Amino acid sequence: MRIGELARLTGSSVRSLRYYEEQGLLDSQRADSGAHRVFHADAVDRVRLLRQLYSAGLSSKVIASILPCVDTPSPELTEESIAIMQAEYARLGEQMAAIADTRDQLHHLIDHATRHLAADVDPAGRCADTDRARTHSDSGLAVTP
Amino acid sequence: MRIGELARLTGSSVRSLRYYEEQGLLDSQRADSGAHRVFHADAVDRVRLLRQLYSAGLSSKVIASILPCVDTPSPELTEESIAIMQAEYARLGEQMAAIADTRDQLHHLIDHATRHLAADVDPAGRCADTDRARTHSDSGLAVTP
DNA sequence: GTTGAATCTGACATTCACGTCAGATTCTAC
DNA sequence: GTAGAATCTGACGTGAATGTCAGATTCAAC
Numbered sequence: 497m498r499i500g501e502l503a504r505l506t507g508s509s510v511r512s513l514r515y516y517e518e519q520g521l522l523d524s525q526r527a528d529s530g531a532h533r534v535f536h537a538d539a540v541d542r543v544r545l546l547r548q549l550y551s552a553g554l555s556s557k558v559i560a561s562i563l564p565c566v567d568t569p570s571p572e573l574t575e576e577s578i579a580i581m582q583a584e585y586a587r588l589g590e591q592m593a594a595i596a597d598t599r600d601q602l603h604h605l606i607d608h609a610t611r612h613l614a615a616d617v618d619p620a621g622r623c624a625d626t627d628r629a630r631t632h633s634d635s636g637l638a639v640t641p
Numbered sequence: 642m643r644i645g646e647l648a649r650l651t652g653s654s655v656r657s658l659r660y661y662e663e664q665g666l667l668d669s670q671r672a673d674s675g676a677h678r679v680f681h682a683d684a685v686d687r688v689r690l691l692r693q694l695y696s697a698g699l700s701s702k703v704i705a706s707i708l709p710c711v712d713t714p715s716p717e718l719t720e721e722s723i724a725i726m727q728a729e730y731a732r733l734g735e736q737m738a739a740i741a742d743t744r745d746q747l748h749h750l751i752d753h754a755t756r757h758l759a760a761d762v763d764p765a766g767r768c769a770d771t772d773r774a775r776t777h778s779d780s781g782l783a784v785t786p
Numbered sequence: 787g788t789t790g791a792a793t794c795t796g797a798c799a800t801t802c803a804c805g806t807c808a809g810a811t812t813c814t815a816c
Numbered sequence: 817g818t819a820g821a822a823t824c825t826g827a828c829g830t831g832a833a834t835g836t837c838a839g840a841t842t843c844a845a846c
Contacts, residue, residue: 500792510793511834531842532793551736552743553698555832565750578758581751588744591696592737598697599733605710606726613723643813645822655823656804664803676812677823700802 497535499524506543513543519556521546521563553591558584644669647680651688658688664701666691666708698736703729 503510516522517533522542524533549559561580648655661667662678667687669678690711694704706725 498793509834511836514794515833527842529842548739548743550833552740554743562747562750565754575758578751578754581747581754585744585747585751588740588747592740592744594693595697595733595737595740598693598699599730599737602707602726602730602733605707606723606730609710609723609726613720643823654804656806659824660804672812674812695803 497537497539499533499535502535502539502543505540506547508543508547516543516546520560521556552588554584642680642682642684644678644680647684647688650685651692653688653692661688661691665705666701697733699729 497505499510499513503513506513513522517524522535522539524535524539526532527534546559549562554562558580561577562584565577565581642650644655644658648658651658658667662669667680667684669680669684671677672679691704694707699707703725706722707729710722710726
């Protein structure tokens with residue numbers, strides 16, 4: 497399969513795929529003429545994996561350090577690569593907690609806002625300031641109901 | 642309080658604080674001479690909030706669209722800003738799921754690697770290839786035990 | 787064989803959240 | 817007042833993951 501099809505199947509851009517290859521995260525053969533990249537069908541899963549890792553916030557370098565543990569029969573399981581994985585594991589845990597927290601607070605805000613909007617909206621589309629005043633010092637996302 | 646102290650209290654750089662202000666996310670007065678920024682004590686919480694939102698992956702623009710809902714008595718609760726918050730809420734949910742997934746898979750990898758390392762390590766610090774061969778087509782992070 | 791689509795390499799552009807540096811001003815301590 | 821620390825503005829630098837464009841080549845269809 498060629499790069500265009502791989503891009504379509506994975507929803508990524510051709511440029512990104514070349515970038516992944518350049519970073520050593522994705523490999524390809526060359527067509528007989530040597531002109532075009534040819535990818536194995538497995539590349540689809542590989543690219544999806546890469547995008548998942550990217551979306552979790554891992555960098556190319558970190559991904560490159562993890563991949564050998566994934567797909568070589570005799571992975572370079574150095575203490576260092578394990579340490580990297582453990583650090584990433586911990587980081588992801590913290591990141592999840594932060595996101596969960598933010599998400600909860602966002603939920604409160606949305607709740608508050610929609611109730612506000614439903615109850616009382618002026619023609620300008622803004623919320624009338626009919627309930628308790630919230631001072632500027634009342635910052636932070638928490639909205640006490 | 643001046644910018645240096647705010648930086649110390651929040652663990653951020655002076656440069657970052659100026660950047661937040663530039664993006665309209667943090668406000669300050671000016672000292673009588675007009676030369677230095679002066680921040681209210683509330684700014685500490687504000688900056689912590691900003692850093693939490695950043696760490697959850699929100700961009701300055703998105704944060705800017707959310708903040709009015711947080712700290713003005715008559716927030717511009719347009720349908721649009723609510724839609725932004727809902728979109729971010731949904732995005733955070735997906736992101737958490739992706740991260741959780743990645744984290745689990747990382748956990749499997751670490752498990753596998755440490756067991757491997759404990760059982761059989763050669764002097765070069767690599768894992769000997771003593772168990773079942775894993776072909777290249779066996780990509781993906783899942784490690785079946 | 788010719789046209790048009792796809793692909794190639796290589797390079798420069800972009801966005802974001804900062805880092806860093808220069809040169810000027812202001813504050814704090816003695 | 818004077819030295820040294822803190823702050824200011826303004827500008828350019830950075831790193832990561834792409835976007836984009838130019839000019840050349842190659843592939844697929846007619």
